Amino acid sequence: MSNQLKSDFNKVMKISKISEDEILVKKNYLNKFIDSGFPNRKQEDWKFLDISQIIKKNIGNLNFFNDYSKSNKIDTSVFVDGLEHNKIVFINGRIEKIDFNYEDQNKIEISDENKKEISFDYKNSLIDLNSAFTNRVFKIFIKKGYSLKKPLIIYHSTDNKIKTTNINLRLDFELSENSCLKLIDFFTNKTAKNFINIFYNFNLGKDAILKNYKIDKYKNDNLKYSFNNIEQDNNSISETFILSAGSDYLKNEINCNLNGEYSSAFINGVFSLKENQQHEIKTTINHLVENTKSYQLIKSVLGKNSKSAYQGKIFVNSKAQKTDGYQLSKAILLDETSEFNAKPELEIYADDVKCSHGSASGSLNEDSIFYLMSRGLNYQQSKELLINGFLLDVVEKITDPEIKNLIKNIIGLKE
Amino acid sequence: MDTREKDIEKLKDYKYGFTTDIENIKAPKGLNEDVIKFISNIKKEPEWMLNFRLKAYERLKLLKEPNWQKPKYPKIDYQDLYYYSAPKSMKDKPKSLDELDPKLLETYKKLGIPLQEQARLNGIAVDAVFDSVSVATTFKGELTKHGIIFCSMSEAIQKYPELVKKYLGTVIPVTDHFFATLNSAVFTDGSFVYIPEGVKCPMELSTYFRINASETGQFERTLIIADKGSYVSYLEGCTAPMRDENQLHAANVELIALDDAEIKYSTVQNWYPGDENGKGGIYNFVTKRGLCKGKNSKISWTQVETGSAITWKYPSCILKGDNSIGEFYSIAITNNHQKADTGTKMIHLGKNTKSKIISKGISAGFSDMTYRGLVDINFNAKNASNYTQCDSLLMGNRCGAHTVPYIKNKNFDSSIAHEATTSKISEEQLHYCQQRGLSPEESVSLIVNGFCKEVLQQLPMEFAVEAQKLVGISLEGSVG
Numbered sequence: 001m002s003n004q005l006k007s008d009f010n011k012v013m014k015i016s017k018i019s020e021d022e023i024l025v026k027k028n029y030l031n032k033f034i035d036s037g038f039p040n041r042k043q044e045d046w047k048f049l050d051i052s053q054i055i056k057k058n059i060g061n062l063n064f065f066n067d068y069s070k071s072n073k074i075d076t077s078v079f080v081d082g083l084e085h086n087k088i089v090f091i092n093g094r095i096e097k098i099d100f101n102y103e104d105q106n107k108i109e110i111s112d113e114n115k116k117e118i119s120f121d122y123k124n125s126l127i128d129l130n131s132a133f134t135n136r137v138f139k140i141f142i143k144k145g146y147s148l149k150k151p152l153i154i155y156h157s158t159d160n161k162i163k164t165t166n167i168n169l170r171l172d173f174e175l176s177e178n179s180c181l182k183l184i185d186f187f188t189n190k191t192a193k194n195f196i197n198i199f200y201n202f203n204l205g206k207d208a209i210l211k212n213y214k215i216d217k218y219k220n221d222n223l224k225y226s227f228n229n230i231e232q233d234n235n236s237i238s239e240t241f242i243l244s245a246g247s248d249y250l251k252n253e254i255n256c257n258l259n260g261e262y263s264s265a266f267i268n269g270v271f272s273l274k275e276n277q278q279h280e281i282k283t284t285i286n287h288l289v290e291n292t293k294s295y296q297l298i299k300s301v302l303g304k305n306s307k308s309a310y311q312g313k314i315f316v317n318s319k320a321q322k323t324d325g326y327q328l329s330k331a332i333l334l335d336e337t338s339e340f341n342a343k344p345e346l347e348i349y350a351d352d353v354k355c356s357h358g359s360a361s362g363s364l365n366e367d368s369i370f371y372l373m374s375r376g377l378n379y380q381q382s383k384e385l386l387i388n389g390f391l392l393d394v395v396e397k398i399t400d401p402e403i404k405n406l407i408k409n410i411i412g413l414k415e
Numbered sequence: 416m417d418t419r420e421k422d423i424e425k426l427k428d429y430k431y432g433f434t435t436d437i438e439n440i441k442a443p444k445g446l447n448e449d450v451i452k453f454i455s456n457i458k459k460e461p462e463w464m465l466n467f468r469l470k471a472y473e474r475l476k477l478l479k480e481p482n483w484q485k486p487k488y489p490k491i492d493y494q495d496l497y498y499y500s501a502p503k504s505m506k507d508k509p510k511s512l513d514e515l516d517p518k519l520l521e522t523y524k525k526l527g528i529p530l531q532e533q534a535r536l537n538g539i540a541v542d543a544v545f546d547s548v549s550v551a552t553t554f555k556g557e558l559t560k561h562g563i564i565f566c567s568m569s570e571a572i573q574k575y576p577e578l579v580k581k582y583l584g585t586v587i588p589v590t591d592h593f594f595a596t597l598n599s600a601v602f603t604d605g606s607f608v609y610i611p612e613g614v615k616c617p618m619e620l621s622t623y624f625r626i627n628a629s630e631t632g633q634f635e636r637t638l639i640i641a642d643k644g645s646y647v648s649y650l651e652g653c654t655a656p657m658r659d660e661n662q663l664h665a666a667n668v669e670l671i672a673l674d675d676a677e678i679k680y681s682t683v684q685n686w687y688p689g690d691e692n693g694k695g696g697i698y699n700f701v702t703k704r705g706l707c708k709g710k711n712s713k714i715s716w717t718q719v720e721t722g723s724a725i726t727w728k729y730p731s732c733i734l735k736g737d738n739s740i741g742e743f744y745s746i747a748i749t750n751n752h753q754k755a756d757t758g759t760k761m762i763h764l765g766k767n768t769k770s771k772i773i774s775k776g777i778s779a780g781f782s783d784m785t786y787r788g789l790v791d792i793n794f795n796a797k798n799a800s801n802y803t804q805c806d807s808l809l810m811g812n813r814c815g816a817h818t819v820p821y822i823k824n825k826n827f828d829s830s831i832a833h834e835a836t837t838s839k840i841s842e843e844q845l846h847y848c849q850q851r852g853l854s855p856e857e858s859v860s861l862i863v864n865g866f867c868k869e870v871l872q873q874l875p876m877e878f879a880v881e882a883q884k885l886v887g888i889s890l891e892g893s894v895g
Contacts (some may be wrong), residue, residue, distance in 0.1 A: 359820070
């Protein structure tokens with residue numbers, strides 16, 4: 001694989017117009033990636049779903065070359081109706097459009113930097129891969145006191161020009177003091193068998209609010225990995241909602257550092273999986289100072305041959321007294337062949353804390369089905385009603401009413 | 416200082432920290448084929464046993480020491496250890512207790528296990544293991560009447576080779592992990608229990624382990640077989656003298672329960688934990704595994720872990736027979752610089768299998784405590800269920816408490832529930848107790864005992880009293 005990586009890397013570098021220095025930095029990341037390769041089940045974080053095996057099985061020979069010099073046609077039919085929004089359109093590894101039409105242009109700065117160092121410690125070869133191959137790194141800077149009027153939707157799409165290719169995206173967001181951003185990631189992949197590697201870096205200033213909704217609903221054969229790093233200052237709030245349903249493989253990883261007092265992080269996730277899908281959510285919440293709070297709720301509904309995994313970790317530093325941490329994961333297994341794995345982890349070094357986690361899994365309750373059938377529903381309807389109720393619980397946690405309705409419509413949940 | 420304070424002062428010290436001056440026979444230092452042959456030879460073992468050991472050793476050479484555990488320790492030099500140490504007087508095994516070296520008896524008296532008296536008074540059959548060999552087993556007559564075999568492992572290999580051959584290594588095979596395989600290669604002694612079909616063992620069986628010699632590893636191997644419809648309750652206690660160096664204890668315990676049989680295994684582990692600064696102490700790397708082989712069988716582990724510098728063990732149940740039950744009750748207390756990474760594995764293979772895990776962890780001082788557990792429900796384990804509860808209590812902000820449960824559910828008929836909490840002793844609770852006239856230390860002891868009650872209840876009477884005291888002692892000096 002390493003020969004192909006090197007030759008693809010050289011091809012990409014030839015086409016893109018970047019300086020020698022930058023190429024050197026990228027080369028460094030490439031070598032780091034070549035040393036460690038794709039993560040496998042020997043690494044604790046990848047124990048349940050082994051990405052190197054999955055890539056081998058689903059894609060086979062992965063291609064790393066991507067021609068960034070040609071622009072792609074924007075397919076407007078995928079845009080979300082009925083919700084006014086700002087857009088970033090990301091097609092085949094290229095950002096084609098950044099549109100903040102609804103906003104005060106003086107309050108948002110967009111810069112395009114190539115040489116972006118990674119400011120936190122990580123042990124993740126996929127971030128090295130991302131850093132080596134990602135095309136342009138955009139940084140979106142929201143100025144002090146500004147709340148975006150409309151949500152920002154990032155459309156992730158690929159068209160039929162591309163297959164069995166590795167696509168990388170990196171975006172940096174800086175939310176200054178007292179600013180607010182609602183961000184929706186919308187996946188509309190029409191092609192098959194690409195490996196998409198997304199890396200977001202969020203920096204939240206004092207009192208800033210970030211709401212990130214990741215919607216992967218439509219069935220496709222792509223493999224995806226998404227990594228969010230969130231740094232939070234005093235009194236900031238981050239809310240992440242993950243709908244994990246469409247791709248063949250999807251792993252969402254969230255690393256959240258609560259660096260400021262009274263900051264809080266909320267992560268809610270839904271897995272709704274069918275035939276042969278394998279999805280995972282991995283979270284690490286680091287409570288580093290006093291009076292911080294985190295809340296996680298993850299629910300899975302698993303169909304035939306599907307597999308979901310949840311690895312959640314709450315870390316509490318010895319300084320972080322009065323921490324409040326909570327994790328709950330629940331799963332319904334619908335078929336004999338479905339599988340649920342969980343590793344809810346607590347690592348605590350302070351004594352005055354309130355941390356708990358819970359995990360439960362099982363099949364649909366036959367008594368509940370019987371009850372509904374005795375009220376005149378048929379078996380299928382009863383099952384659906386119960387599943388919808390189970391998932392609605394998570395969707396109801398979304399704090400933005402407009403987006404909540406949008407997501408309910410997308411999932412097909414009615415109140 | 417009033418008398419009570421003096422008592423506490425006395426208890427603070429590790430009271431089992433004395434050494435006994437007894438001449439020892441040791442195998443040459445180091446780990447190699449000759450040492451294994453030496454051990455096998457001195458124990459007059461048959462050839463198949465030697466082959467078992469050598470097979471394990473061959474495999475050991477290919478294995479690497481695991482290092483994924485939370486408490487890290489300096490590398491152990493396996494060539495710098497004695498693998499066999501026995502009191503000299505044991506060379507020609509005494510026929511009865513009266514022939515035992517008086518110094519040995521003295522030691523056990525200090526430990527609170529006067530073999531002779533205890534045998535008569537409490538009605539508990541005791542097997543005592545001193546360094547590497549089993550020195551005495553009491554109450555033989557009574558047990559033989561019921562057809563129960565309770566003897567040292569070496570005796571069993573001589574007298575009941577068929578039974579040993581049939582079951583040894585069936586739960587922990589020679590192809591297991593590093594420490595288990597090391598044990599298979601060099602184990603020296605341990606207890607052997609066989610309960611025949613339909614027999615309810617009329618008394619508690621008990622073993623006391625003691626490491627006396629320095630630079631010695633203790634590698635005992637225990638095998639308990641409960642035949643169809645039988646019942647046995649087995650107790651295990653451990654102590655070691657105070658030494659500056661770290662000593663390794665890598666035992667293997669295998670339990671096998673056939674149809675309708677039940678085994679209850681309780682441990683009160685109080686190995687020397689090292690001094691206040693974390694110097695010395697025992698590395699307790701033990702492999703304990705039970706196999707519910709038959710239908711409706713049950714294995715229950717209860718452990719109170721207060722000693723050892725590092726405890727690293729996961730007593731497990733393999734629930735193979737349909738309707739079998741596995742239980743795990745644990746209290747683990749770490750203070751000063753002690754570290755523990757302990758928990759259980761419940762592997763559900765049979766239909767309608769049930770398991771229950773109750774784990775209570777208490778950490779104080781600079782210690783670090785991890786609960787690590789696995790619940791694995793296999794594809795075929797229809798209608799299996801598991802309930803897990805692990806609670807941690809922290810005292811001070813220099814210690815850590817961690818929970819790492821692994822949950823794997825591959826069967827849609829099964830249900831798993833897991834709960835965990837971490838908290839501290841609340842000011843209100845302390846205030847309430849002190850208002851009623853208890854000292855801060857007593858209050859903590861009372862609250863902690865309440866916290867542990869669910870597990871302490873599972874212990875046999877005699878042990879429960881000892882364990883309660885231990886819980887109190889282990890936490891001395893951690894308040895304030």
